[in-house]
Amino acid sequence: MKPTDMPVATRPAPRPAPRRAPAGAAARSRRPPPLFLVGGLEGPPHPGLPLAGALSVSTVCRGLDLPGRDGARAPLGDVRAMAVHLLPSVLLDQPGGGPYQLGGYGFGGVVAYELGRLLRGLGQPVARVFLFDAALPLPGQASPADNPKLAVRELARMRHLACVWQGACRCGVDHGVPLSTQGVAIARALGATDPDRYEDHLLDAVDTYSAAVRAYAAYRPPPSDLPVVLVRPANPANPWGQPSQLRLSTSPCLGWENAGIADLTTAVIPGDHITMFANPYLWDVATIVQRFLFNPQPAPRPAPASRPAPALGPAPTGRVRAAGPDRQRPGVGHAGRR
Structure with missing residues (x-):
């Protein structure tokens, strides 16, 4: 997931700079690294899209999704195995090495933590x-x-989260009507595009969700020296109760205070789990993220090349007369005089 770049054809032509060194490794090292956002139990659209839009001016965001949802492979039922599956994508997308920046919403944050480890x-x-x-x-x-x-x-209710974030319902699922009569609408809402595979798409989504819930229930985060920022809403209520099969921590640090994390910062914003990526609370989240994002320092400018000292010539033979105040040029008088 990458914010749209300015088309090359509309960019102003760069001014020539003959004495400036060409952009190379030093310039790339000063470019802020991307923020990798891991999707969680939710299906498409990716839950990181609102934050990616809010940060688009300063930071590129990349979306990572749980394996199995596209049907290309079997779902994974272990958090560490999910992180191992996502690791090559991170390394390939940022081939120059760290520092890496990771994040995730809900269960996606759990996978992001393990990916950081x-x-x-x-x-x-x-x-x-x-x-x-x-x-x-x-x-x-x-x-x-x-x-x-x-x-x-x-899954259908979590898909509706994006409608809350966007301020308009676009999922096409009517939660006032029995879902058993809306299989096609739910499949489309979860990203299915081929009518011949609607049922297979739903089965893949259900299998991935079920495996992720099992992995979530069994996960115990090992200690680490990772710098972690927990952004949580002030209202702990989750009106829709997902995932309803799990009992989750409601402590001020949501259980992470017991994980042995050396550097844990907690930031509290208004709202609840559903509204934290909707206006106006999204901008509170973006402000916090912006504060903690890695900001590479500009490389020091090279010192100008020293000029060779002028050769000493013969002393002048003419008379040299000291300049008095009446012979000083305008603007070159003694300090303090105006």
């Missing part, structure tokens, strides 16, 4: 991991059983 294990610097209302599961709960009917209902 993998990068640190490779010796790569991680500038920041952003957790957007990513509550940890309470320990001691059993793994939830698969419930396809519940999964479809919760």
Whole structure:
């Protein structure tokens, strides 16, 4: 997910700068690194799209999605395995190395944290991991059983989150009508484009969601030295209760205070889990993210080449007369005189 760049044809022609060094590795190193946003239990559209739009002037955002939703491979039921699957995409998209910046909404934040741990294990610097209302599961709960009917209902409701963020319902699903009569509308809302594969698309989405819920319930974050910023709403209520099969922490740090994170910052914004990416609260989130994003310092300007000292010639033979005040040029008088 990348904000649209200015078309090349409309960019003003650069002025010639014959004495300026060509842009190379030094210039690339001063370019802010992208922010990788991991999708969670939600289907498309990616939950990071509102934030990507709010940050588009200063930061490029890249979207990462959970494996299995497109049907190209089986879903993964382990958080670390999901992070391992996403790791090559991050390394290929930012081939010059760190510092890396990661984030995720809800369960996506949990996967982003584990992805950050993998990068640190490779010796790569991680500038920041952003957790957007990513509550940890309470320990001691059993793994939830698969419930396809519940999964479809919760996927449809989470798809409606994007309608809240956009200020208009565009998903095409009527939550006042039984969902069992809206299979085609739900498949389209979840990204299906081929009418011959609507049913397969729904099955893939349900399998991915169910595997992710199981992985979520079993996850216990290992300690790390990652710099983590938790952005959570002041209102802990989740009106739609997703995922309803899990019991999540409601502590001030949403359970992360027990994870052994060396650098954990918590920022609280107005709103709740559903409205945090909608106006006006989205701009509170963007302001916090902007404050903690990595900002590369400009490279020092090279010192100008020293000019050779002029050769000493013979001393002047003419008379030299000291200039008095009446012979000073305008504007070159003694300091303090006007």
